[in-house]
Amino acid sequence: MSKNVRELALDILLQIEKNQAYSNLLLNKMIERHSLKAVDIGLLTEIVYGTTQRKLTIDFFLKPFLKKAKKIDLWVLILLRLSLYQIVYLDRIPDRAAIFEAVEIAKKRGHRGISGMVNGVLRSIQREGLPNFENIKDPLERLAIETSFPLWLIEKWAAQYGIDTTRKICESSLVPPHVTARVNCNKATVPEVLSLLEKENVKAKTGTLSVDSIVIEEGNLTKTKTFQNGYVTIQDESSMLVARALEPENDEIILDCCAAPGGKTTHIAERLKGQGKVIAVDIHPHKVKLIEEQVERLNLTNVETVISDSRELHKHFRPETFDRILVDAPCSGFGVIQRKPDIKYSKKLEDIEKLAEIQCTILKNVAGLLKKGGTLVYSTCTIDKDENEEVVHKFLAENRDFSIDPTLIEKLPNQLKPYCNNGYVQILPHYFSTDGFFIARFRKQV
Numbered sequence: 366m367s368k369n370v371r372e373l374a375l376d377i378l379l380q381i382e383k384n385q386a387y388s389n390l391l392l393n394k395m396i397e398r399h400s401l402k403a404v405d406i407g408l409l410t411e412i413v414y415g416t417t418q419r420k421l422t423i424d425f426f427l428k429p430f431l432k433k434a435k436k437i438d439l440w441v442l443i444l445l446r447l448s449l450y451q452i453v454y455l456d457r458i459p460d461r462a463a464i465f466e467a468v469e470i471a472k473k474r475g476h477r478g479i480s481g482m483v484n485g486v487l488r489s490i491q492r493e494g495l496p497n498f499e500n501i502k503d504p505l506e507r508l509a510i511e512t513s514f515p516l517w518l519i520e521k522w523a524a525q526y527g528i529d530t531t532r533k534i535c536e537s538s539l540v541p542p543h544v545t546a547r548v549n550c551n552k553a554t555v556p557e558v559l560s561l562l563e564k565e566n567v568k569a570k571t572g573t574l575s576v577d578s579i580v581i582e583e584g585n586l587t588k589t590k591t592f593q594n595g596y597v598t599i600q601d602e603s604s605m606l607v608a609r610a611l612e613p614e615n616d617e618i619i620l621d622c623c624a625a626p627g628g629k630t631t632h633i634a635e636r637l638k639g640q641g642k643v644i645a646v647d648i649h650p651h652k653v654k655l656i657e658e659q660v661e662r663l664n665l666t667n668v669e670t671v672i673s674d675s676r677e678l679h680k681h682f683r684p685e686t687f688d689r690i691l692v693d694a695p696c697s698g699f700g701v702i703q704r705k706p707d708i709k710y711s712k713k714l715e716d717i718e719k720l721a722e723i724q725c726t727i728l729k730n731v732a733g734l735l736k737k738g739g740t741l742v743y744s745t746c747t748i749d750k751d752e753n754e755e756v757v758h759k760f761l762a763e764n765r766d767f768s769i770d771p772t773l774i775e776k777l778p779n780q781l782k783p784y785c786n787n788g789y790v791q792i793l794p795h796y797f798s799t800d801g802f803f804i805a806r807f808r809k810q811v
Contacts, residue, residue: 370405371447372473374412376574378443381707387415390709403585405581412543416443416450417706418539421513423449426495430486433757441479444470448487453495478541508532512539518699521714525750530793534748537795538702538709545572545799546597547605547628551635555579557743558596565589572776574797575605589692595663600628603700603792604683604746607634607693609795611742612777617641617688622675622731626650627659630694634665646671646678650737660666678734685736692731694724696745696752700801703794719779721751728760732809733766741807748793748801756790757805766810773806 368376392413396406416423423446431437431445439676444624451458464487471480474567475519501507505523509516512535522531546569548558555571559579562569567740569587572578586592586599607629613619613636624630624645634643645668653670660668673681676693683709697717698708728743743760761767769788774781777790780797784790791807 367737368399369466370401370409370472371412373399374409374416374447375440375444375470377409377413378416378447378454378578379440381689382439382443385711387705388413389705392704396663406424408721410451411455412447413509414453414541414706416447417487419450419513420446420498420513422510423453423513424712424743426490427486429496430489435504438475438479440474441471441483444474444501445483445486448483448669449490450486451490457785460774463535464488464491464519491595500535503526508535512536517714518709518712518717526793533795534793534801537793538706540703540798541701543798544586544599546592547575547580547632548577548584548599549596549598549635550577551638552596557590561591562586562589562594565591567591568807574780574799575609576778578602578605590641598628598659598663599633600632600802601701601802602797604628605632606777606802607742607744607804609689609693610638610744610773610806611689611740612776613637613641613643613689615640618686619643620678620682620690620731620734621645622678622692622727623695624670624693625649626653627656627710629691630656630668631659631663632692633664633666634660634668639667641667644671645669646673646675648672676723676730677752680729682734684733687739688736689740689742690731690735690740690748691742692724692727694720694727694752694756695718696724699747700746700748700792700794700803703800705811717749717751721756724752724756725759725763728756730762735809737807737809738811739810741767743803743805745803746800747803748791752801753791753805754789760807763803768805768810770806770808773804776806777804 373395377395380391381388393727410555427445444467448463451463452460468480468484471483498507498511501510505519506516514535548555554775558570567584567586568582570581572580612632619633621630621643625647630643630645650672652674656670695710697720702709707747773788781790792802794801
């Protein structure tokens with residue numbers, strides 16, 4: 366029997382909760398498997414991402430109406446969550462439709478008692494209204510519930526950035542993200558690509574942060590010939606700045622550590638204009654395959670892939686092999702919560718500590734592979750200072766032949782200058798409605 370959009374959403378959310386599965390990957394698989402129409406894809410995406418983003422807030426709303434919450438099956442709780450998400454946050458869906466669908470799914474999956482309970486809870490909320498955030502006295506706890514973030518993370522960011530900035534970070538993550546793409550300027554200009562996409566019924570506009578970026582407003586970019594023929598690559602605007610910070614030139618040999626899925630690798634290769642070579646490294650064979658697929662689609666001839674742990678690269682390459690090195694390190698991903706909302710629930714404080722150790726180890730072990738006078742760029746898609754500024758400070762303290770490179774500011778757009786601190790920049794998600802990103806540039810002494 367075929368399933369409707371809300372049943373599919375329930376299946377996805379259940380897998381996320383039970384198996385710590387990634388929402389974006391599950392969503393894509395489900396869309397492909399069921400050959401959904403565009404309108405259904407939009408609703409499914411909205412319900413899955415929205416319910417995940419607002420999970421702690423929705424649980425706060427539900428709590429007074431669930432007398433025996435611990436005894437409720439997980440699938441029933443998730444059904445209530447996704448139904449309440451529609452009632453509270455989706456104005457275009459009438460409350461009665463959301464409640465009717467919830468009851469029908471409950472009948473199908475459970476027994477009459479469950480469908481009666483689901484109906485009763487949702488109608489009670491409809492009748493009595495939602496609990497008030499103002500009843501939460503502690504301001505950090507209130508912010509955590511209002512924006513659906515774990516309290517430990519709110520406390521950590523409030524200590525690092527202050528409560529006002531933390532609120533802006535959290536609120537920006539609740540806004541649906543744009544799809545952005547990088548134009549391959551070796552093949553066409555930004556206006557030319559916009560024109561090509563318009564002919565394929567994809568509406569797009571120029572980006573705001575990166576000169577080679579476009580923002581997709583309507584349509585499926587990956588289904589176009591423009592994408593398939595290598596004119597564009599899906600990438601966030603903040604991420605596009607990394608290759609610019611690295612500034613590859615002419616026939617240089619570049620090392621890209623932790624390179625999958627290949628967005629920065631291919632950007633570096635494009636900026637080399639077919640010259641030089643990019644050695645793209647990742648520890649996972651299936652991820653290296655993703656890099657190779659990108660390289661093939663873009664018809665790049667100056668990329669070589671290597672399967673290796675980046676902490677072991679000093680065993681594979683001779684000292685001072687590379688002119689420039691990019692360490693786009695594994696990180697908590699807190700800068701991309703807008704796109705991957707499940708991250709904020711799955712990560713723990715000890716994860717950040719372990720990641721910072723890995724980041725430091727990678728930097729330490731590739732430092733000797735850089736030529737004297739060479740450039741090393743360290744980047745992450747997180748906003749946590751322990752993974753960013755603190756890693757920079759530790760690296761510099763332990764590697765006296767490296768210094769922070771203040772010329773980074775010259776490589777980046779003017780609107781980033783207020784956020785540049787000597788040789789590094791922290792982009793927070795609310796600055797430009799992009800992913801949160803950290804970029805630092807080092808110079809090795811001659």
